[in-house]
Amino acid sequence: MLRTTAVIVITIINISGQTQEWVRRYDGPASKVDGGMAIAVDNDGNVYVTGRSANTPSTFECTTIKYDSSGTEQWISKYHGPATSGYTDTGWCITVDNGNNIYVAAASRDSLTIDDIATIKYNPAGDTLWIRRYNGPGDDYDWPFDIAVDDKSNVYITGRSVGAGTAHDYITLKYDSAGSEKWAKRYNGTGNGADEAYSIGVDHDGNVYVTGTSTGAGTGLDFATIKYDSLGNEVWVRRYHTTGEMDEFSSSLAVDSSGNLYVSGGTWKFLQGVPSDYITIKYNPAGDTVWSRRYNGPGNDDDIPEEIEVDRWGNVTVTGESWGGAGSRVDYLTIQYDPLGNENWQKRYDGPLHQIDRPSAIYVDARGNVYVTGKSRGSIDDDYLTVVYDHNGSEITVQRYDGPGDWADAPQDVVADDLGNFYVTGLSGGVNTTYDFATIKYSGIPGIEEGVDRHPRYQTTIIAGPLQLPEGKIYRIFDAAGRRISIDQIRPGIYFIEVDGRISQKVVKIR
Known part of the structure; x- marks a missing residue:
């Protein structure tokens, strides 16, 4: 049996509804089209957003911002590539490792090779630890679309890259924690046409999965999903195509x-x-x-x-x-x-006007709550609209945000922390500022233990001190986002303990 140094009575933690705790807007120096494209939260409740901001009316930099849990800005870091004019560098995706280091993947302009994939690692203080650029063989547009990090702080990026005579190909990159490139894998579909990878995932054994849209041989566009092992060897490729001359994405x-x-x-x-x-x-x-x-x-x-x-x-x-x-x-x-x-x-x-309501992102937390954000037509223009469902699909809350400029607001990403607070970032019309970053924190979802009865095989323990595990068994600890962590990285929040290969214990640490 798993034991802890201090165990208290299990209670339902009630929170009186979801409220907008804070909104933070960022307008770049040129007051042009600025906005967040992706968001992440670390083990301590710090929030990170990346996107782009205008340095001059014709140049945009990859811009990454850190806020603490109270919404206080901790730092802003900007990056642009070798190009000296006319560049539009954009942070497309972001992730955080177990040590709260931050990884950003950006499309970054080079005067000779057009756009490259730039991967940047920051430490928690915002110092740049390393930058790695990838230029495909076509010296053309190479863009990242998704990023992942494993429990050893290896980082993986996937996207599109122009090949030498192969149009766009899938590109998947792996760097170790020091920034050394471990491998780069390209995939050209059977139709030798446009292929773009949009999503990446990594399992606990280091296998890597990517999916996207790929031109087939006489089949139009198909799903193409690839599994690589940890060394970058292709394990399998699965293409999906329906009959009847359909296109698939x-x-x-x-x-x-x-x-x-x-x-x-x-x-x-x-x-x-x-x-x-x-x-x-x-x-x-x-x-x-x-x-x-x-x-x-x-x-x-x-x-x-x-x-x-x-x-x-x-x-x-x-x-x-x-x-x-x-x-x-x-x-x-x-x-x-x-x-x-x-x-x-x-x-x-x-939405209340029965117009166009279009989601852009989803997040599922450890209790099975589902967070969906997107844009919804408001009284004047599009607003941020975030809806949260519990594990049974019952609606918990709907949150709408209309920026001060009464322009179209376009959220891009959503994430939740271990306590059920949730965060949204995107582009929002400002007053005399065109579009700005707009990042919002909402208070936690009621009933931190609501999901326990649904999965009774997981014994739940609440602790108010250090977590101790008995000897003689093999343990792995995962946070609410499914990331493997070490015992000394546990902060207040929800964790799952895998004992000898089977998850059997849920731990809620309150301090």
Whole structure:
């Protein structure tokens, strides 16, 4: 039995509703189109956003900002590549390792090679530890679309890169914690056309998964999903194509704790004007298709998935946009399947004006709460709109933000911390500032222990001191985001203990 130095009575921690704790806006020196593209939170509740800001009216820098849990700005770091004029360097994705080091992947201009993929590592104080640039063989547009970090602080980036006579290819990069390139892998699809990887994941054994959209040989656009081992060797490639001359696009993937892979995307006859449907596929570690599911909304029009997440119990949740039929236009559509592919629930969000509501990101926390953010038509223009569901699909809260400029506001990413506080960043119209970064913190979701009864096989322990584990067994500790951590990195929050290869203990540390 797992023991702790101090155990207190398990209670439900009640919070009186979700409130907007703070909003932080950032306007670059030139007051042009600035905005956040991605957000991350560390083990101490510090918040990091990356995107771009205008240094002059014609130059933009990759801009990364750190706020503490109270919203106080800790530092701002800016980066632009070798180009000296006309550059638009943009931070597209961000992640944090167990030591609270920050990794940013940016598209960065070079005067000779157009755009390169720049990967930057910062320490918690905001000092730049290293920068690595990748230029593809085509000396053309190379862009990152997703980033991941493993428990050894290896960092992985995937995106698109122009090849030598191969149009755009998948590019997947691995750097170690010191910034040494371990490998770079390209993938050119069977049709020798445009191929773009949009999403990446890493399992606990260091296997790497990427998915995206790839030109097939006579099949138009297909899903193409690849598994690499930790050394960068290709383990398998799985292409998905339906009959009837359909085009398919893959947008996102997620990996569960057993190495099963979930991929979301859509399919439609583009030239014939046939609308898209959601497609969700589960692969086992060997690359075999376990199940696939298709969703066509009530409007019988475009249903376009955006992102997918998997919780620690193997439930997979997909969000995107869907035509709602009579009385509605485009809605948020969030659907969850259990590990066998059975539908747990589906939820639509249709704004008060019944106009276009379009999600951009999803996050699932350790309790199975689902956070979806995107834009929703308000009284004047688009607003940030974040909706949170519990593990049963019941709506917990809806939060709307209309920037001070009453322009279109476009959130890009959402994340939650171990205590259920959630954070959104994106672009927001300002007053005399065009667009700004706008980052928001909302207070925690009620009932930190609400999810316990749903998974009774996980004994829950609340501790108010150091965590101690008995000898003689093999332990691995994971935080609420599924990242493996060491025992000395535990901060107040929710953790799961794997004992001899099986998760059997949930720990809530309150101080």
